[in-house]
Amino acid sequence: MASIRERNRELIIQAASEIFANRGYAATKTVDIASLAGLPKANVYYYFKTKENLYRSVLESVIEPLLQAYVPFYEHTDPAAALEQYIRAKIRISQQHPHASKVFASEIMHGAPHLPEDISLQMMEHTRQSSALIQSWIDQGLMAEVDPQHLLFTIWASTQTYADFDWQITQITGKEKMEQEDYDAAAELIVQLVLKGCEVRSPVTTD
Template structure:
């Protein structure tokens, strides 16, 4: 892909994230995305073929980092380190991909009608892997026994809320925009609560 084409592709994708987050799949029009980026409507189709493919690319822009976030579960034998890295990564995703995160959240809240089957399968495989790893750690006495599914649900909710419900957080904190320190504070608190709730000590670096 040429530099100009790659740049236009990224610009369109970024605008699509905003539009899909604001209006949902059904309410988003390609012409509105084209106006955002000052490109003719046919150019959007040139890069993404159709609305369905553009929406999939938006979902992939958040799914790829979500899938990569669980790497610590496979790289570490210490659950405290793995969970802490996972939490910090998930918070960073909310900070760096707020609009795409909203698109994903809206998709799930509506029963995932447009979520491609292969993406759904990857997410399920990730959950199965994380659950198995948590059970393995619990069986080995490395952490207190908790329900692994509900632990994951809690982590998803507590980290993704900083993207999906940012308006509420900004309203409560009185900030026009959250900064890096806010996200770091959130990650540190979630780590402390999670690890202590699982009978774990905070890693030295946390």
């Protein structure tokens, strides 16, 4: 069971994620975060000291899942399995961390001024390794000759859409909010487009 400290920190991070996503860093006021979290303003400073520290905590709340999403590349020699699991993980992040995902996207679009250097380096390294693995599958004849980096960029864009443009999606679909079936359908379509479009094949196994 979570302690009061852990519960309060999580409430503040969730509230901050929503307000930072809607207003941006500069326009966000600590008092509004506290109000949305249902806690005194003093609690925000008690747990995070500064608005910048809180903002970084919001970024870190989504960065850990983003880093974990790369795990299938290292666990599978089958490109079909690795790419499918990676895509589904990215969709889950947009579903489960929609506000923090928007904050992260905005941070990147503004040149990542608040992104800690060690985290930036980790993300760059995971991207480099994943690109190298995709290239190795291409060299083995398990995929069409596509640019590995641009393939990753395409996956990022198509999955991030379900966090960044959720308002537009609900307007078009006529739903008050996206449901589980919508995220499942999105993941299924993106998986099909990538696997079929890149002519991904599983390696032949011998008994």
